[in-house]
Amino acid sequence: MSIIRIGAGAGFQGDRLAPALDLAERGQLDYLVFECLGERTIASAQQARRKDPSRGYDPLLERRMRAVLPVCAKNGTRIVTNMGAANPVGAAQHTARIARELGLSGLKVAAVTGDDVLDRIGRFVLDETGAPASELGDRLVSANAYVGIDGLVEALAGGADVVICGRASDPTLFLAPLVHEFGWARDDWEKLGRGVLIGHLLECAAQITGGYFADPGVKDVPDLANIGHPLAEVDAEGNATITKLPGTGGRITRATCIEQLLYEIHDPARYLQPDVVADFSSVDFHDLDPDRIGVSGAGGTPATGQLKVSVGYRDGWIGEGQISYAGANCVARGQLAIETVRARLAPYGAQMFDERGEMVGVNSVWPGARAAADTPEVRVRCAARCADSDTARRVVEEVEGLYLAGPAGGGGATGTVREVLAIASTLMPANAVTSGVEMLEVHRETA
Template sequence: MRTIRLGAGAGYSGDRIEPAVELAEKGKLDYLVFECLAERTIALAQAARLKDPNAGFDPLLEARMKAVLPACRANGVRIVTNMGAANPISAARATTAIAQQLGLRGLKIAAVTGDDVLGDLKNSDRHLDNGFTVDGLGNRIASANAYLGGASIAQALRDGADVVITGRAADPSLFLGPLIHEFDWAMDDWPLLGRGILVGHLLECAGQVTGGYFADPGYKDVKDLARLGFPIGEVREDGDLIVTKVAGSGGRVTAATVKEQLLYEIHDPARYFQPDVVADFSRVQVEEIGEDRVHVIGASGTPKTGELKVSVGYIDSYVGEGQISYAGPGALERGRLAIEIVRERLALSGVETSELRSDLIGSNALHGENLSLGCQPYEVRVRVIGRTETLAQARRIGEEVETLYTNGPAGGGGAWKSAREVVAVASTLIPEADVRTAVQYFEA
């Protein structure tokens, strides 16, 4: 059976670029896939697009494309990515310009659109998973993006695209699209589609499956993490998968790293809902067949639901934060006094918070007072953070922490403050039939 090789060039928006270059140059790939969108990422991208209609795509798109396009072109590697975020058209135009600058004439770039459903949802009474309705958010709503499947990606590849840029596509569908195209999988062959979703699920977080998130010194040792190699999926026409990486790169691929990624973000392994299929991972088998080579089989699938998840971004509130450090004898007690002062000051000055949290980093910040060791640390960092309804009130929190410099207790240093808008995310479902996708092409 025919086999193709898919490489994972990124697992999130700010991921390293060097491993993707290594894959493009040495991975003997057919496809290099960059998965760069999280729920909150696209809401922030939509906010950027509102300020500038040419913005809203991934901030590292240009750097990534400049780094990998020459090697991909030379080695016949096609690129699939969701770096289009809130603006796939502008991302495609930017990529076209980069290709022209690099002298890569004849490169065909596709932009997949249709995931932006804000116009369809706005002012509707559709319920969200946070208890609100869409219309209940009023003018606080910033974005609404449906999770697209792999069909439009496959269409763009069939039409000869060298680079396919989407907005909000489901993470595994970025990998499923090339498989549908290459192997001519039918869109109702549920077992095959389920296997393709498994491929995407294992590769989508890039360095996680090659030992990055897996590493735990003394328990699960991973070598050369500073040069962590990103994964390659060797996918057979029947959906069987071998997970590997570039020989000599850092990290490791073992049954354990694959199993950890297999369970990542999975609630019911027999019913993993995706736009193209309901995947079934409950009978997956994982076997090491060589150094950094893991064979994965046994996924299946059942018919899709006909509904798509929609990620809705909205302005939730404002957060103000202040930090200051104390060191030396009595640092813990001075930190506690600092927190008491700030809390009392906020009450005296009428700052209203819906949430207010204070921590002594180095003592109780992660697990609270009950699980702290009770020892006296030599140094602590005070953090006070609160949620407010206005930016002005959020700023007061950090300002009160900063005034501890001269208003006690003794020895505070390294004060820092911030105030920011909070973009929150909620989810709902819409009928797949209500989402109209399109593919637009550009040529360098």
């Protein structure tokens, strides 16, 4: 096979479905990849699974699979996704059920397991807390290693049409099909680095086709409303062209590619991945045709032998309240509101770890900012991280209390209380993590 066409169906859990379906229908794809797992998503999925052992996978799995399975089966497009979250086997079983209902007999659905390392995380010291994970006690919720391509490649070699994993490094979802198709050696660091680059560029879907990019009058993006998702045409050497479907909105240019190249990258020469340390420092992009960009120059060096592990733990409660002030002197009234709430919450200080008072429209993003003289309106926001939900509730109540007992003209108070699911990280030797594959085959429904 000379060229593999691989597309991005989703770049985060809640991503839009229409561009994925368009790619499935018109993209002549070999692979459609759905990357749906954020840093915190898997910890909340683990909590969902504890409440109901049959759950814990992506809540949108059903909707996505129902939409794309028939067309992918028809076109021979294989699906790779981390929508398994905390329960890849459950996700695969559910996908097989959907396929059966859709009459897609013969379809093979694989679950890739092994990323869940909760049973052996205890002695590992967390970067953020400086203490072993075991010290979190019953606050510990999840521990998942960012695994590499092993399980995914095994599933593809076993003939899976749909491969569902939990936590894997995001570019891995794209690297695995390329390694499977082209038979790249596991120590061909340059090709693995090139594959990681392709995955990295595609994994955030619309972020390379003009999403997270438009700046009117400066960086204009045509037809943002109908933005298409990207696909790559990849050859056996790992050279790639990034493009999107004709008729879709958005644009792919050197500028969109460079922004995405550096997105969530630290040292460009050392992008640490489970299977390789990718080197993006000499990557370049070439204009081929409108919305077609050639990619070259990625390299790689041997993997570190360590896997990053995300550890989820309960870390108190956040209470947050907001209220608006507008018109003459609104900034001063907003400031008085913040001071008033702080004074009223002072008795609860021992149960509050952290607090924040600010004005949206003035300084909620940039603490160094100053209000303009003619600021037309502000939205006061008070938030605190608390030991318990009752204390967090006080924050909401004290902001709401400003209606009658605060500065003049406060309106539109809102409030939320939520439990904090924090994420810490550590490293684990790769040889302590073993992938497994469970293959399900869809059989015709027998009446």
